[in-house]
Amino acid sequence: MSFATDAEGALMSALSSPPDAVLSDLWTPGLSGLQLCQLLRGDPATAHVPVMLCTNTADRRSRFWAKRSGANAFLERDDPESIVRELQTLVVTVALARRSDSSMEFDPSLRRSTIPGRLSTLLDRALFEAVVVGELRALAFDAADVDDLFASLARLMTEIASYTWLALSVPRPRGVRVYVHQHPRHAGRAIPGAVPSVVSPSDGPVELHVRSGTAVSSEPPDGPVSAFPITLRGRLLGRVALCASRSSLSRDEPVVMSLAARELALPLHAVGLLEDTRRLASTDALTGLANRRAAVARLAALTERSGTSPPLSIALVDVDLFKRVNDTCGHAAGDRALCHVADVLRAVARGNDLMARWGGEEFLLVLDGLAGTAAQVVAERVRASIARTPCVLDDGRSLPMTVSVGVAAFQGGSVDAFLDTADRALYRAKQAGRNRVELADADGPVTPPAGT
Secondary structure (H helix, E strand, O other), rough: OOOOOOOOHHHHHHHEEEOOOOOEEOOOOOOOOOHHHHHHOOOOOOOOOOOOEEEEEOOHHHHHHHOOOOOEEEEOOOHHHHHHHHHHHHHHHHHHHHHHOOOOOOHHHHHHHHHHHHHHHHHHHHHHHHHHHHHHHHHHHHOOOOOHHHHHHHHHHHHHEEEEEEEEEEOOOOOEEEEEEOHHHHHHOOOOOOHHOOOOHHOOOOOEEEEOOOOOOOOEEEEEEEEEEEEEOOOEEEEEEEEEEEOOOOOHHHHHHHHHHHOOOOOOHHHHHHHHHHHHOEOOOOOOEEEEEHHHHHHHHHOOOOOOOOOOEEEEEEEHHHHHHHHOOHHHHHHHHHHHHHHHHHHHHOOOOOEEEEEEEEEEEEEEOHHHHHHHHHHHHHHHHHOOOEEEEEOOOOEOEEEEEEEEEEEOHHHHHHHHHHHHHHHHHHHOOOOOOOOOOOOOOOOOOOOO
C-alpha cells in the first residue's frame, strides 16, 4: 500500500506502477479526485483500476460527478456502514480487474504529457465525442425512413473517418436489409466482408442496397473492421460496421463506431416506427399485401406520367365461387384461402409488380412496364399456378381453387375508367365459365353471372 499527499502525486505513482485500487478524497488541492479519476480512466494502463472517492458531504452534485467520472464507489465518512459495504464491493471489483486483460499498451503521447496536457487531451476527446453523439442523435430528425437515415450516417462518417466501406443491417419481416456505402474503387463489384460483418446466418434473405462515395485520388487498402450490434432495451435493431483504410489507422474509428452503435438505436427505432405506421396504413392486415388505398395511390402516380410510355397494365383477380368456401368450410377456411392466393401472387408475380387486396375476394396486380398482351401472359401464369396449387386448410383438408382474371392496358383517362375497363374484362371471364383470363376491349358493361 502506498500513500500520496496530493492527487498529482497519486497519479504519477499510479501511472508508474498501476495499483490494485485507488482511494482518494473527492476534493483535493490542485487536482481534484474527480480529475484524478478521469485521468486514470483515460490512460490504458490504469483504465481498469477501481477508484473510490471519499467526501464529508453527500450532496447530489458530488455523487453525480463522481459517477460520471468513472468512480466505482462514493464513500461518506459520516456513514460507517456505507463504507464497509463499499469496501466489500471493492474487494470483488479488484478481483475481477485482476482477471481482466490489463496489458494494454501505454499511450506515448500521454506518457510524455504534463498533467495540464493530459487534462487538455481528455477534454478534447470528450468534446469530440460529445459533438459526434449530438450529430448522431440529430439524424432521426431529418430521416423519413431507414434509407434517409443511412444516407445521413454515411455523410457524417465520411467527415469523421476514412474508410473503404460502411455497412448497416436492419431486420425486415422477411429477411434483412443491408445498406453499404463504399469507396469508389469498389463500384460495380461485391465488397468482401461488408455483408458478413452485419448479417448472421439466421437472418434469412438479404436485400442489398449499395451506394458509392465521391471519387477521390487515393485508393486506400482495406484495414481493420469494427462491427457492433445496435440494441435498445435488449432488442436487436440492427448492426453497423466500418472497414477503416490502413492509411488512417487510429483509435478514432473504433470509438466512433462504438458511439454510432449506441446512439443509432433511438434514430433507428424512430424511423422504424414511422415505416411501420406507413406500412400498416397501406397494408391489408389479413394477407400482408398492399391495401386498396395504397393501390389507388400507386395507380394515380403511374397514370399521371405523360403519355402511355412506358406501358402500364392491371389485372383484377377474383376467387371463383368464394362464397361457397365460407358457407361450407367456415370463415377461417375462407381467410386461409385468401392468404393462399396472396402467397401464390408473391411467388409468381414479378418483383416490381404491386400486389394488393382490392376487397373481399378480389386482388389487383399493377403491372408497370407491360402492355396488355404481355400482362395477359403474367395473369395467365397466376391463374394456372392457383389452379394447380390447392389450398391446404388448418385441419389438413385440401381445397381446390381457381380464379378469374380481367386484364386492361392503360390508354389514358382516369384511374376509375382504367379500373372499370379491367372490371368488365373480369366479368367477361366469369361469364365465359370462370378459371380463365380475359383481356379488355371496348365492350360495354357485362352482367356478372350468379354466384361469382
